[in-house]
Amino acid sequence: MHVDRTVQQRVAIIRFTSPPVNALSIANGLVAGLAAEIDQVNALENIDAIVLAGSAGTFSAGADIKEFDHDRSRLDVSRALFERVAASRYPVVAAIDGTCLGGGFELALACTWRVGTASARIGLPEVTLGLLPGGGGTQRLPRLIEPGAALDLMLTGTILDADKAARVGILDAIIAGDVIAGAIEWLQTSGAQPHREVSATSKIAAAVHARGDVRGVAQRAILACVEAAGTLPLAEGLAIEARLFDGLLDSPESLARRYAFAARRIAARPPLGVDGIAHPLQSVLILGAGTMGIGIATAMINAGIDTQLFDPLDGALDRGQRTIASTLEREVTKQRLSANERDVRLARLGMVTDLEAARPADLYIEAVFEDLSVKKDVFETLDRLAPEGALLASNTSTLNLDVIAGFTKRPADVVGLHFFSPANIMPLLEVVRGAKTSPATVATAMAFAKRIRKQGVVSGVCDGFIGNRMFEEYLRQSYFLLEEGALPQQIDQALERWGMAMGPCRVLDLAGQDIGWSVRKRRALEQPDRPYSRIPDMLCEMGRFGQKCGAGFYRYSNGRTAEPDPEIDALIVAHSAAIGVTRRAISEEEIVERCIYALINEGARILDEGIAYRPSDIDVVYLDGYGFPADRGGPMYEADRVGLPAVVSRMRAFAQLRQGWAWQPAPLLLELIEQRGNFSALNASA
Ligand code: 3HC
Numbered sequence: 147m148h149v150d151r152t153v154q155q156r157v158a159i160i161r162f163t164s165p166p167v168n169a170l171s172i173a174n175g176l177v178a179g180l181a182a183e184i185d186q187v188n189a190l191e192n193i194d195a196i197v198l199a200g201s202a203g204t205f206s207a208g209a210d211i212k213e214f215d216h217d218r219s220r221l222d223v224s225r226a227l228f229e230r231v232a233a234s235r236y237p238v239v240a241a242i243d244g245t246c247l248g249g250g251f252e253l254a255l256a257c258t259w260r261v262g263t264a265s266a267r268i269g270l271p272e273v274t275l276g277l278l279p280g281g282g283g284t285q286r287l288p289r290l291i292e293p294g295a296a297l298d299l300m301l302t303g304t305i306l307d308a309d310k311a312a313r314v315g316i317l318d319a320i321i322a323g324d325v326i327a328g329a330i331e332w333l334q335t336s337g338a339q340p341h342r343e344v345s346a347t348s349k350i351a352a353a354v355h356a357r358g359d360v361r362g363v364a365q366r367a368i369l370a371c372v373e374a375a376g377t378l379p380l381a382e383g384l385a386i387e388a389r390l391f392d393g394l395l396d397s398p399e400s401l402a403r404r405y406a407f408a409a410r411r412i413a414a415r416p417p418l419g420v421d422g423i424a425h426p427l428q429s430v431l432i433l434g435a436g437t438m439g440i441g442i443a444t445a446m447i448n449a450g451i452d453t454q455l456f457d458p459l460d461g462a463l464d465r466g467q468r469t470i471a472s473t474l475e476r477e478v479t480k481q482r483l484s485a486n487e488r489d490v491r492l493a494r495l496g497m498v499t500d501l502e503a504a505r506p507a508d509l510y511i512e513a514v515f516e517d518l519s520v521k522k523d524v525f526e527t528l529d530r531l532a533p534e535g536a537l538l539a540s541n542t543s544t545l546n547l548d549v550i551a552g553f554t555k556r557p558a559d560v561v562g563l564h565f566f567s568p569a570n571i572m573p574l575l576e577v578v579r580g581a582k583t584s585p586a587t588v589a590t591a592m593a594f595a596k597r598i599r600k601q602g603v604v605s606g607v608c609d610g611f612i613g614n615r616m617f618e619e620y621l622r623q624s625y626f627l628l629e630e631g632a633l634p635q636q637i638d639q640a641l642e643r644w645g646m647a648m649g650p651c652r653v654l655d656l657a658g659q660d661i662g663w664s665v666r667k668r669r670a671l672e673q674p675d676r677p678y679s680r681i682p683d684m685l686c687e688m689g690r691f692g693q694k695c696g697a698g699f700y701r702y703s704n705g706r707t708a709e710p711d712p713e714i715d716a717l718i719v720a721h722s723a724a725i726g727v728t729r730r731a732i733s734e735e736e737i738v739e740r741c742i743y744a745l746i747n748e749g750a751r752i753l754d755e756g757i758a759y760r761p762s763d764i765d766v767v768y769l770d771g772y773g774f775p776a777d778r779g780g781p782m783y784e785a786d787r788v789g790l791p792a793v794v795s796r797m798r799a800f801a802q803l804r805q806g807w808a809w810q811p812a813p814l815l816l817e818l819i820e821q822r823g824n825f826s827a828l829n830a831s832a
């Protein structure tokens with residue numbers, strides 16, 4: 147880390163550097179260094195103002211998150227810095243380039259003014275870590291801008307671009323060119339006066355009241371702080387904020403979210419050894435303009451990548467073009483995208499009718515029918531056409547990547563890129579490493595995931611990879627629960643109350659019941675000793691494929707709203723009778739435990755087989771691909787929280803129930819219990 151000071155035209159410029167993100171670390175002396183500089187400048191004469199700037203395109207990503215786990219009192223050191231800045235004898239302007247988040251933004255809020263370049267990204271994302279802005283943000287922001295807007299930023303963690311930040315009154319000016327030179331010029335020409343508090347007490351109270359029904363502990367604490375901002379002097383509000391922040395640090399929600407923050411970044415760095423060096427990919431050619439191909443193409447052009455789309459089916463490319471254009475148009479209508487940016491993105495998309503004549507690409511993504519003979523044709527063609535060094539990727543969800551790689555003479559360059567639908571929205575990307583995929587190919591695919599703003603997680607080859615393989619066991623339990631006494635709405639409600647974004651029956655209705663049906667047909671042949679309930683098959687036989695046809699587990703008489711259907715309830719009850727099962731009352735607790743512990747058990751097998759590198763990678767898959775509650779950190783984290791002996795003891799109890807065969811505890815779980823270990827210890831050693 148480095149803090150330096152220069153003086154230009156009676157303006158003291160304090161500039162700080164602490165790679166990679168200028169986190170306000172106490173341990174490395176950055177905060178102390180800044181405080182010392184502020185003191186020293188305040189002792190100088192012949193100064194008119196101070197410019198405070200970060201470096202290398204970053205103002206600051208906020209407090210150093212890693213330090214929260216150690217010495218809590220350290221944050222007081224940052225708070226003292228912010229107070230020094232606020233009390234500075236000379237006015238201070240924060241010159242913001244790039245990210246200005248959390249404590250970084252609170253440092254800027256303690257300044258007299260804030261100016262930023264067009265690349266400034268400003269926000270208070272603490273809530274995403276289960277925290278509140280604990281360095282004055284809850285007190286200063288509602289005093290600076292409209293309190294409702296301030297609250298929304300804190301409650302959602304939304305990050306604003308420079309334009310929006312200026313519009314709401316956070317930025318006093320947008321600087322073109324060098325941020326420091328621009329800040330000095332602005333100081334000398336704007337004639338700006340220090341801000342006066344704009345928020346009347348009643349406005350703050352009204353804003354708090356309007357958002358009174360928030361759920362999370364962090365959100366509730368944010369409301370309490372902002373309420374204090376409306377009724378108490380700044381110093382008292384700051385004291386309340388500090389107390390509530392410190393309390394949140396130990397909350398299970400914040401611990402889980404901070405674990406997930408680290409887990410995502412660790413997942414992005416698979417242990418690939420010295421050969422795992424990524425190379426940049428500039429262009430992509432997607433084969434197949436169906437559901438996935440269209441979504442992937444949209445994700446690519448949104449991320450600034452030169453994209454070609456190929457599909458031999460008559461009309462498929464036209465439909466693809468129309469779908470992509472209308473997706474972007476919706477963004478324009480919602481004012482999330484300018485018309486100009488829409489045009490720029492659409493111009494990145496080229497349609498290919500003759501593959502032989504297509505421009506060579508760095509990456510080819512196959513998203514054709516899930517049929518091995520079609521994939522064979524495609525990969526043989528790619529092997530012939532693609533330039534040397536290009537990556538050949540398959541989006542297959544169930545086929546064996548090693549077999550696909552065998553259709554080429556370059557299996558080292560073949561990788562799975564398993565996108566989730568809708569591919570332009572879902573953040574997860576499973577990067578599938580085949581037996582012969584080279585470390586450089588995996589590294590390149592992971593770097594590409596980051597480039598297209600997806601969370602990459604490496605998975606080995608197995609049916610379903612990490613996510614769908616575990617999900618199959620979760621679904622199997624859901625179906626057995628239906629047979630034993632639960633109804634779809636009861637299962638969904640139990641899991642949704644527990645925190646899942648959507649219960650399994652609603653998920654299946656949304657995804658389409660036919661997808662699972664084809665998997666179950668295959669399983670009946672491959673795994674006759676692992677039966678499923680017939681209930682979902684009966685739905686499919688009735689043509690109830692889910693939301694897309696107005697009926698599945700639920701009825702959809704008005705679009706997307708799932709309405710419990712007495713016909714399905716009766717069908718389920720009759721089915722139980724037909725197979726001789728006496729239905730019983732099933733508690734929410736049993737529903738949750740059976741579904742979640744099924745995930746944990748299969749997750750342990752996946753780890754044992756080396757399909758996932760670490761328990762935390764599995765957690766990331768579930769958080770970013772399956773709507774697992776962020777406050778619970780992921781299934782493997784949840785297993786540790788409950789305690790592995792308790793989890794296995796419940797599994798043994800479930801083994802006594804109907805279909806108890808599904809509850810063989812995974813050997814890894816038993817080993818960990820014997821060694822008094824847990825998944826967290828495995829993470830630490832991975
Ligand atoms: N503290 C410590 N380390 C941080 C950090 C932080 N605030 N923010 C990022 N890092 C680390 C990451 O862990 C990663 O480390 P690694 O290289 O060892 O994996 C490295 O910086 C680069 O981060 P990313 O891979 O995420 O880089 P990106 O360029 O994709 O994103 C970012 C940069 C937008 C700054 C993103 O990292 C981010 O969102 N960071 C968190 C911001 C945040 O939540 N700030 C609030 C902190 S809490 C706070 O300030 C409390 C205050 O109110 C008192």
Ligand code: NAI
Pocket residue numbers: 433434435436437438439456457458459462512513514515516517520523524541542543544564565566567
């Ligand atoms: P889809 O049936 O919607 O689209 C497939 C497209 O491929 C069709 O437009 C077809 O004309 C085209 N096609 C057929 N042969 C081709 C060839 N030789 N060259 C180029 N295009 C060809 O299928 P969908 O759902 O998009 O799935 C595609 C792949 O993605 C499958 O492997 C599937 O398993 C996988 N996948 C699907 C997910 C989903 O939710 N639908 C999720 C993740 C992966």
